[in-house]
Amino acid sequence: MLRRCTSDAPDCKKCGAQVAAKRVEIPDVKRDAPSQWLEHPQPPPQAEPDATGGRRPALLRSKVPDSDTELAVRCVLDTAERASTATFIYPGIWLAVTLATHAAASWPWLVWGNVLGLGLLAVVRARYARSLPELLRQHPRRAELGFNALSLLSAAYWGCLTAACMWLAPLQPLAWTMLMVTAGMVAAGNTMLGFNPALRYPYPIAMLAPVVVAEALRPLPAHLLVMALQCVFVAYLARSSQLVHQDYWEGRHARRLAEQQARELELASLTDGLTQVPNRMHFDRQLTHEWARQCRRGGHLSVLLVDLDHFKNINDSFGHPFGDTCLQAVAQALQEACGRSTDFVARYGGEEFVVLLPDTDTRGAERVALQMLAQVRELVLRSEALEVRVTCSIGVATVTPRHDKRAADLVQRADNALYAAKHGGRNRLALADTPSDAHSSTMSS
Template identity: 35%
Template sequence: MARTGGGGSDPLPRVLDVPSSTSPPVPVRRHGWRDDLGSEALYELDRRGASGVLVYLFCWLGIAVSFDLFDQTPALAWSATAVMVAIASVRLVVHLSFPAMIARDPVRARQAHAVMPLLNGLTLSVVTSFALRWEPAAAAHAALVLVAGIVCATATMVFAIDPVIRLGMPLTVLGPYTLVLVVGLHAADLLMTLLILVFAVYVLRASEHVYRDYWTSQSRGAELSDRAAQLQQLSETDALTGVANRLHVDRQLHEEWARTRRDGDQLSLLLVDVDHFKSVNDRYGHPAGDLCLREIAAALVGSAQRTSDLVARWGGEEFLVLLPDTGPDDAHVVAERMRQAVAALRPLVGSTELRVNCSIGVVSVSGSWMAAHGPAAAVALADDALYTAKRDGRDRISVAVT
């Protein structure tokens, strides 16, 4: 069938401003104890901590065995071992059940995850403090201080994306030991205290960069994902009418065609053409034609009703409606509803109310028919039916026979 004039040229979609490396810094949100970090960050924390579940226990057992602490200080050695075994067991249970915990209550999952390494650090600090002041354990003091420093720096960096652990780890690992040093009031102890404070400040400052880098990248990633979704939507949307464009509906048609053919269902197509649209453009101008197309598109979308139905601008003043799982009777009902909705429109151009009508070609195909034909054949049948509706007087529906 001959196509009549279009509704004016479509404006090009606005180009989105995608963040670049020179974009201003993204504000980093500060997370409190009761804040939800988000499932992605929680899974990342669990992944980072999984390899360290038994590290504290093995480090302690290595030192205790090397310096014969189970014989020299059995109460301290066995007590610390029992505590670390208990914490490691709980950490292992938390790790194995973490996905379920996140699904149930992400805030409590985060809190449970944060408490475990802090308790490990606190236990190590208490043992190191005993070694500082208790003669039977003094031989292991230097090794414990070295391990405590390494654990403090490593765990703070590894878990820096959670500010509770980032701030809590230096406090729990270094705090009790520093307190014991200060109480001693010896010059050497005060110097050691100063070195620990400098070390703690360094670790906190360094971990601040890790925290900021992670959450800045998360913010950037979320922003880029949103922009990508917007660009995807723009690429699938007709800029004038806001409905799907031909590229999108053509892709959806092929997908539905394959699904319908596989499942043996029915698929219906409606080809809608605005009657005498060229005369609207010629008499009132392209802006009036664009107004009519926008209102007609809205009327068609409002008449489709199901979320699976797709209304698209096929070209010019033509629209293609895709109706999955729809037979000929139901397709005719939808077509009639659309015809009446368009006929009820009164686009206002200045002080003039326009009357618009449409003709609709309907085709319904089954899986067996699809086995021998492609989507283009169905569209051609709908176009033939539309031509019949135009020939028979317009403002009517014609159903193709397959």
């Protein structure tokens, strides 16, 4: 149980404090000004600087929704994953078809030369797909263009090979077998790759266009019939690719919306509804994170417990709506007193706030506390035609975290220091584990 001085008398003999319960004339301030938390949300918990000086994403448990760029990258990776199963199918099917139709005896240069060509192309595609995630991180646009170019090159290669068979051996088993295999590969590719806007139409066109050209150059009755059937086939491909494309992207956008809603709900659960600063649960999570981080780094960690002086008296004199306005203004003032993005202000409960200062020793924490005392003292609020000042007391505790210590003890030490500041006269700070009369600082009126 945290100890607090609960006396609300204008002259508190127990604490020796002179409480300004009277109404004084002070310039007005805006009551509904947006807080710093609303203008610059603090993602919970704060990200830790990395080796490059940047900041890693916030350690929220919910997933960060993908941006449009990330969705595009994900589409390329999904395409590569699906296409990887067919990378070495091209040389395998070509070799099987030519051996089954005894084409190797008639055109050995055609058969074995293209086995080598398709094999080399498959190796290049496999190596590129292996390095694709890293390439997408470094140069996403160039990496995507390279992947699409290799995919279309494979399709065009196979289409030209089918066209060559129809030109060299019209109406023979090799030509008809290649034509059926090509139709099957186009249908399979349309199903696997139809969600990718860059390959949705170019892939089947690259594979079928050479075949259509070969059929047009040799207008045999059978070829003309096949061309008519290919028109129906193309209409089917367009419709099926539309369904594949629609299903994929609707699923991706639905997932992103769900992630966004989950993140907003998590942020709402970690935010105090009145002051719009992080709440107690958010602070506990942040404290655990910073404690573990400083245990690894060996740095300092400071906690400031801030309590408004005689807040019950303010509520009784001016009403709870004015008290809410007071809490909002104090939350904003405390955040403005923090000088770094890693400093963390949260509402601890009631009229209490807690401040977490990573990589801050006792002297630095004391300077921040003095700035906060000044910021709160300068606050002025108006209730109807009357204006009132507010003050606060602050307990400061600093430690070098170790695994054999507890983070809760640091908060308890800050609470003990706050209790000392209250007994020392309020409107002041006190450092933990030191005599309050020798180490407390009073802000003069």
